[in-house]
Amino acid sequence: MLEMKVAGIALDAITRSPIVLLKDASDRRALPIYIGQEQARAIMGALENQKPPRPLTHDLIVNMLDAWNIVLERIIIHSLQKDTFYAALIVKQGEVKKEIDARPSDAIAIALRTNTPIWVMEEVIADASIPVDRDADEAEQQAFREFISNLRPEDLIKRFGGSET
Numbered sequence: 001m002l003e004m005k006v007a008g009i010a011l012d013a014i015t016r017s018p019i020v021l022l023k024d025a026s027d028r029r030a031l032p033i034y035i036g037q038e039q040a041r042a043i044m045g046a047l048e049n050q051k052p053p054r055p056l057t058h059d060l061i062v063n064m065l066d067a068w069n070i071v072l073e074r075i076i077i078h079s080l081q082k083d084t085f086y087a088a089l090i091v092k093q094g095e096v097k098k099e100i101d102a103r104p105s106d107a108i109a110i111a112l113r114t115n116t117p118i119w120v121m122e123e124v125i126a127d128a129s130i131p132v133d134r135d136a137d138e139a140e141q142q143a144f145r146e147f148i149s150n151l152r153p154e155d156l157i158k159r160f161g162g163s164e165t
Contacts, residue, residue: 001076001119004031006047006108009040020108022077022118029129031077031120033085039105046112058109065114069093075107077120080127 004022007030012019018040022031035043042058055063065072070093079086087104090097102110111118 001121002029002125004118004120006043006112006118008047009044020105022108022120023132024125027132029125030132031125031129033077033104033128035105039103039109042109043105043112046109058106058113061110062113065091072110072114072116073097074117074119075102075104075111077104077107077118077124079121080124085124085128 002024004024007021007023010019010021010032011017012034018035018037019032020035020040020043022033023029042056045052045056046058052059064070070091073090073092075087075089077085077087085104087102087107089100089102089107089110091100092098108118110116
């Protein structure tokens with residue numbers, strides 16, 4: 001899993017649909033997730049630290065978590081199936097931990113309100129992320145190709161020992 005942060009909300013140039021954009025700590029990969037208008041407003045409100053006069057849905061959930069001494073430990077965006085992302089809230093009350101199914105947009109809106117880390121499974125990143133720093137990606141790939149091309153079997157045997165048959 002890789003921890004990611006919300007970089008912001010963007011609009012798809014063609015469909016004008018909102019997208020929440022997550023980025024990794026090194027700013028090398030970005031994960032765009034299409035969301036609804038209401039979820040975009042909820043995420044933007046949290047990013048801008050807006051406090052509505054009355055609790056909105058995500059604020060209400062946070063208030064309920066607080067009232068019952070439930071801690072949101074992290075959210076995990078764990079899969080992508082047929083262009084739909086799936087997420088879970090990992091909550092803890094005392095010694096009891098639960099995983100609660102959630103839409104990624106709702107999980108992100110709640111995570112932002114509680115300063116909870118957002119984690120994404122590597123398979124999701126591999127399937128759906130886009131490179132942000134193509135030069136760094138290419139340099140890393142070139143360094144790996146050079147490493148592999150200079151690797152000799154005896155180096156592996158020396159480093160890891162031979163297997164006994």
